[in-house]
Structure formats: structure tokens, C-alpha cells
Amino acid sequence: MDSGKSCFLSFWVLLIFAEVMRVVTGNLVFQVHHKYGGRGEGMAALGALRAHDSRRHGRMLSAIDFQLGGDGSPTSAALYYTKITIGSPPVDYHVQVDTGSDILWVNCHNCDRCPTKSDLHIELKQYDLAASSSGKVVTCDQNFCDAAFSSPNANCQSGMNCEYSVTYGDGSRTEGYFVRDNFRFDQVTGNLQTSPMNGSIAFGCSAKQSGELGSSSEAVDGIVGFGQANTSILSQLASSRKVRKIFSHCLDGSKGGGIFAIGEVVQPKVNRTPLVPNEPHYNVNLKSVEVGGQFLNLPTDLFDTGSSKGTIIDSGTTLAYLPSEVYQQLLDRMMAQNPDLQTHIVEQQFKCFFFSENVNDGFPVVNFHFENSLVLPVHPSNYLFRIGETEYCIGWQNSGMQTKDGREITLLGDIVLSDKLVLYDLENQTIGWTQYNCSSSIKVRDEATGNVYLVGAHDISSAYNVSKANFIAILLFLSVLCKLIE
Secondary structure: OOHHHHHHHHHHHHHHHHHHHHHHOOOOOEEEEEOOOOOOOOOOOHHHHHHHHHHHHHHOOOOEEEEEOOOOOOOOOOOEEEEEEEOOOOEEEEEEEEOOOOOOEEEEEEEEOOOOOOOOOOOOOOEOHHHOOOOEEOEOOOHHHHHHOOOOOOOOOOOOEOEEEEEOOOOOEEEEEEEEEEEEEEEEEEOOEEEEEEEEEEEEEEEEEEHHHHOOOOOOOEEEEOOOOOOOHHHHHHHOOOOOOEEEEEEOOOOOOEEEEEOOEEEOOOEEEEEOOOOOOOEEOEEEEEEOOEEOOOOOOOOOOOOOOOEEEOOOOOOEEEOHHHHHHHHHHHHOOOOOOOOEEEOOOEEEEEOOOOHHHHOOOEEEEEHHHEEEEEOHHHHEEEOOOOEEEEOEEEHHHOOOOOOOOOEEOHHHHOOEEEEEEOOOOEEEEEEOOOOOEEEEEOOOOOOEEEEEOEOHHHHHHHHHHHHHHHHHHHHHHHHHHO
16 A cells, blocks of 8 residues: 555544544533533623523522533633433433522423524434333323422323423423433542443423523523422432432633532532521522621621522522622722722623723622621632623622512522532531632542542533644644655
């Protein structure tokens, strides 16, 4: 074989090998990405971000390793999605990760008005019950159907399909029926090592959708809820004694990606505050707000507003929403160090300004003080996001102007939670956090053996881009080499 043909053959062997590696890698763990793509600057995503957070407010009703990707920049992403594996034979689906909801649902075969394409560079799939030998319909007489509804449904009778319907704050809607099938998870079995673990999970099969759920710019295959209800994937795994009802995440605000795991965290140690009882979300008691070492002058009962009590911790929301009185005082104190700084409005909502220096030097740290003396510090680099070379916008939002009914809530999203390990302990009804390097690793306990293992950070989207860039570089090098040989 002459050198030209040999070089040509090597080129295509490398191409095929790289494609095989692209398909194989990532099948052993959940891949979590930001919904709106990679990290970047600009105002293109601000409108979508505002609509996303608005919908979030309207709809909020053993160890496992989840590979995390994406970043917390409001100009590039508003939430995370992960890859899950369902059925026999197994099929991968991309679903939105949501701590503010309780059920898992995916688009179903022949779904009416379900999305068929996405701008997120993912291949959308539709779950086909007939194609999975392990899939079964959940009927009205099964326990899961009772757990899915707060009160008995007279229209749901024995032998009938257990149906569901969810309407979100912007009017978007998904409806369908519950099914049960095999899932494949990644159980932590060693330091930075996992092995497959199977579990039977009941989930929603979406037969019809409307509104923004079907838009191509936001399209994924469904939603996975990590809420407290018995219907959540966490509760189902715990009831089958596969995991404890404890999970944690650490979102890397600078590099992207981070850590997401189910299991007891042994290191780092995390101080905790109690969850407000009988609330559907992760609500905690906020006591005071400190800006640059000075406490805001606020009424003691200010944070007990609306129908829900306490402050909502929600990683599915990007920004932070505060009652009007808190919002205005915080902004006044925040801008006091730069009295001559002029603000302007972007996208009819975001207060923005031009600033050429380091924001961490020019603006104060904001500390939220909770019950049990737990403090949540938020640095300027977290609550200010850049949309231009020297243009920044403020991540604090007036909640009274965000909710459709004008109800003031206190909700802390990703800009507050980034660069911290956040631990949700449903068994002890506590939540806690600590400042942490989210690109490092944590230690979790394997309940079956008592062993403690490292769970490392992941940034799947970044890793894929690097691998793709390396592969292109290799191809270019090989192309040049071929020319020299010829």
C-alpha cells in the first residue's frame, strides 16, 4: 500500500475511532449540562432567562454520582439537564434537573406537540413503552398513583391508567400517564469510580404538551424532580433501600460543571439549618441580611410573606428574588461604595452599569443569616454578571414585580448557591452549605460497606469541547503529515 493511501486510511480509522469513543464515553454516569448552552457574554439569553425564572415560580409545587456540566452564567444558561437511561434495551434521554418539582416525566412516542428538535445540540428521544420489555403502565389501584395526588381522584378507577397533568406558570402544560420501567444509575464503588446499578422507577409518559415546553430553544426530553414528595426519583430509590434521602450539589460558578451526588457527605463538614415543616419546597428561616458588614433595617416578620413560609432554596432558578423592602435596601447599600455609578435598564428589567475594575474589590459581600446561625455569603462575582466587556447586570430581583399575582417571595437561586456545597438531608429535615471549591471532590459514605469514597467534579460540556478541539487538532496534524508524505 502506498503512503498516500495509507495516510488516507489512517485518517478514516481515526475518524471512526473518535466517533465510537464519543458515543461510548459518558454512558456510565449522568451528564448534566446547562440548558442554554456554554458559558459566554452578551444579552441574547436574558429574555429567555426572565421567562424561565417566571415559569419556575409558577410551577413550583448507597451513593450515586451524577456527572455535572454547564455553568451558572445568567447570560448563557438558566438550569441544568442530565442524561438518564431507561428501559430494556436501554435508551438515553436528556431531562431537566429540578429541585423544585416532584415527578420525573419524559416525552412519549407519538406525543402531541412534543418537541422533535432542540437548539441544545442534543438528539431528542421519545419513550416507547411497546419497545421496552420491562416497561409497564401504572394503574389507578397502585400505590404510586395514590402518592401522586393529594386527594382521591374519583375519575381514576381500578384498572384504568393513572393519568397526570401539570400546568406551569406561563400556561405551558404537559399531560399523560404514569409508567414504570428499569433505570440504570451509577453507584459509587470506589474513589472516583462507579458501577452500574438498576432501579425500578415510576415516571410520567407525556402524551401532550403546549406552550414553551415544545419550543426548540429550550427543548429537552423531560424533567426529573428532586423534591421531597414520595413520587420523586430520590424518594423512590430510598423506598427500595437503594439510597438514603440525602443529596448534594456544588455548582462551579467560574469554571462550570461541579458535583452532584446522592449519599451522606462525610467531607467537607456542613453546618445546617432546619427546613420549614409542611412546605412543598426547600424552605428555610431567613433571619437577617448583612451587606458590607452592616445589617439591613428590616421588620422581623418580613420573610414570612405569602402563602409559603420561609425562604425558598432552589437550584432550578438562576437569579435571587427578594421582597421589595429588602431589594431596595440591599441595592442602596450595594451601590454606596460607588455613588457616582450610573445604572441603566436592559431588557426592560435588569439594572446594569459599566465598571472597568474588579467587581470583588468595588462591591460588598452580601451575607444571609439563617436559623442556627448558618450564614450564606454571596460575593460580587456571583451576584453581578457580565454582559459586555465592562458592562455588568445585577442578579438581585424584586420578587413583587416577578410573580404574576404580585406576591412577594424570598427565593435564592444559582447566583447565591454557586461555589458552595449544598446538602439536602430529607431524613433529618435539614439543609446546609459551606463555601467550597466545586472543581475538586467530596467524600461520601457507602451505606452498604461503611466505606468512604471520593466523588469528583465533572464538566461534561467543557470536556466534550476540549476532546472535540483535540480531535480536530489531530486531524489537522494528520492532514499536514499526509501532504508531507505525498
